[in-house]
Amino acid sequence: MKLALVCFMFAVVAGVALGQNVPSSLAEKLGYAQDAKLLIVHADDLGMTHAVNAASIHALESGLVNSASMMVPCPWFPEIADYAKNHPDADLGLHLTLTSERVYLRWGPVASKEKVPSLLDSAGYFFHDWNAETHINPKEAELEIRAQIERAYAMGVRPTHLDTQQYRLIMSGKDLFEVVLRVAHDYRLPVFVTRDWFAEHPYLEPSLGPRDIVVDHTVTIEPTVPAEKWVDFYTQALRNLQPGVTEFVIHLAFDGEEMRAATRERDTWGAAWRQRDLDFFTSTNFRRLLQEQNIKLISWREVARAAKLE
Amino acid sequence: MKLALVCFMFAVVAGVALGQNVPSSLAEKLGYAQDAKLLIVHADDLGMTHAVNAASIHALESGLVNSASMMVPCPWFPEIADYAKNHPDADLGLHLTLTSERVYLRWGPVASKEKVPSLLDSAGYFFHDWNAETHINPKEAELEIRAQIERAYAMGVRPTHLDTQQYRLIMSGKDLFEVVLRVAHDYRLPVFVTRDWFAEHPYLEPSLGPRDIVVDHTVTIEPTVPAEKWVDFYTQALRNLQPGVTEFVIHLAFDGEEMRAATRERDTWGAAWRQRDLDFFTSTNFRRLLQEQNIKLISWREVARAAKLE
Numbered sequence: 001m002k003l004a005l006v007c008f009m010f011a012v013v014a015g016v017a018l019g020q021n022v023p024s025s026l027a028e029k030l031g032y033a034q035d036a037k038l039l040i041v042h043a044d045d046l047g048m049t050h051a052v053n054a055a056s057i058h059a060l061e062s063g064l065v066n067s068a069s070m071m072v073p074c075p076w077f078p079e080i081a082d083y084a085k086n087h088p089d090a091d092l093g094l095h096l097t098l099t100s101e102r103v104y105l106r107w108g109p110v111a112s113k114e115k116v117p118s119l120l121d122s123a124g125y126f127f128h129d130w131n132a133e134t135h136i137n138p139k140e141a142e143l144e145i146r147a148q149i150e151r152a153y154a155m156g157v158r159p160t161h162l163d164t165q166q167y168r169l170i171m172s173g174k175d176l177f178e179v180v181l182r183v184a185h186d187y188r189l190p191v192f193v194t195r196d197w198f199a200e201h202p203y204l205e206p207s208l209g210p211r212d213i214v215v216d217h218t219v220t221i222e223p224t225v226p227a228e229k230w231v232d233f234y235t236q237a238l239r240n241l242q243p244g245v246t247e248f249v250i251h252l253a254f255d256g257e258e259m260r261a262a263t264r265e266r267d268t269w270g271a272a273w274r275q276r277d278l279d280f281f282t283s284t285n286f287r288r289l290l291q292e293q294n295i296k297l298i299s300w301r302e303v304a305r306a307a308k309l310e
Numbered sequence: 311m312k313l314a315l316v317c318f319m320f321a322v323v324a325g326v327a328l329g330q331n332v333p334s335s336l337a338e339k340l341g342y343a344q345d346a347k348l349l350i351v352h353a354d355d356l357g358m359t360h361a362v363n364a365a366s367i368h369a370l371e372s373g374l375v376n377s378a379s380m381m382v383p384c385p386w387f388p389e390i391a392d393y394a395k396n397h398p399d400a401d402l403g404l405h406l407t408l409t410s411e412r413v414y415l416r417w418g419p420v421a422s423k424e425k426v427p428s429l430l431d432s433a434g435y436f437f438h439d440w441n442a443e444t445h446i447n448p449k450e451a452e453l454e455i456r457a458q459i460e461r462a463y464a465m466g467v468r469p470t471h472l473d474t475q476q477y478r479l480i481m482s483g484k485d486l487f488e489v490v491l492r493v494a495h496d497y498r499l500p501v502f503v504t505r506d507w508f509a510e511h512p513y514l515e516p517s518l519g520p521r522d523i524v525v526d527h528t529v530t531i532e533p534t535v536p537a538e539k540w541v542d543f544y545t546q547a548l549r550n551l552q553p554g555v556t557e558f559v560i561h562l563a564f565d566g567e568e569m570r571a572a573t574r575e576r577d578t579w580g581a582a583w584r585q586r587d588l589d590f591f592t593s594t595n596f597r598r599l600l601q602e603q604n605i606k607l608i609s610w611r612e613v614a615r616a617a618k619l620e
Binding site for chain 2: 049050051053054074075076077078079082103104105106107110111112113114115122123124125147151154155254256257258261262
């Protein structure tokens, strides 16, 4: 017992020492000046529909959207997994998914259903969303996200990073956040966490270890922005970009029959929204703003290298 | 033991007696003359994509396609289940599905994966197809098709009949056929079986009981028919329609981006194929041929009633 106590105290002291050993900024780790303005333009939700895949591939190949993440449980994951396998330099991560938020197009777990009952509704799909009555078992969440990563690897995908759909695994408490960190460490993958979230979710910062990546800022457009102000919103966001690393979280799709049907119950992240994002982030206007503001695009691939995860 | 033996012999004798008591033709059971030409125009694969759902709903509402079946494991099943729930008079059955035949859009089981390993590939999807090396465990097939039916009921669907995707559960041996029959009997649902298949699959006829429905004939277009001969094929099929009940098995979708992407690896049952089927079966030409040939449309709802299953 005494030896155990001494070991514990040593670990605490060592942890504190590491914590005090303030690392250089992420920008510096990436080889830039501390006040450089670095941007990851990150498309979410790949795999959800063909329209999302097609638009995201189009945007990635334009060079202005340089990062994205894929939803393994979704029906069109095989299409984007095939693309990922054939484009090993593309910066494609996994968008860990434990909800199925739409009404007419739905999906369920990759793990065996019997093993993840707390994640499922009565028809066996993931819940549309989580609320105070939803009791997610963190062990089941861990089993499911490991199953998603394993399916991706089994299909030849080598993800560059992890993030989580609707931030559910980040913003739903310490237990689930620690699950994501543990799994990320096991697979040596960086997780998208930004210090913008630290104030509202005080468990985030103390859970992070010295080698975990923290992105300085994030920007995502909100439903309060009217369609005609879309370009203004992003223009202002780029003009006001802070030094350090920022991730723009965007949602792309072609606004066609499939996407309109898939999102028809709610405009937020709907077909027209995604077409507006696609239009802006593949525009010459966006390219000009990047140059004008001296913003450098970086990807999770470089972040992982800086964090010595690759 | 002696009592059991007597009971068994009585059951055998009673069964033989029932078998010998030749029922009237299906046409007569439906209240038509034995030589009436009765047709079910049946759209397969609902739930697979939005384009299939939208086209099938359009065709059902045209009145000329009067029956269809839904794939419960597929991503767009919630959309068509919602339609079925809100259109309780529509003749919508379940297209029991144990394969996932496409490349870029895939699906897996409704049952817990651990319970149906013989149905799954290494990534946890249903196999693309079955071949001599695929050893399907009939108990697992039964568990999965029961799970599909239970999900449909849980979502408010009241299916009118059962059929099976790519005829896999009908044409893959006696064990699987008996699974489908047993499940159909439990749910008091008719199963699509036609005597056109009896010669090639000799186990079918002896497996059927006296109350099972047998459709006299079926017609489905084959990949050998060139696109420009589509109308000719169906015109000839209608002009040559035999007396009794025939089911036309057709495949509908709008030929758009989603369907083209979903079927791009193979033209058979592809987007253009499905648009051609949609065009023919909603045409005034088809309506005229039905009148000209004195063909009556019937549905599985009437068949179930005739079989005293409803």
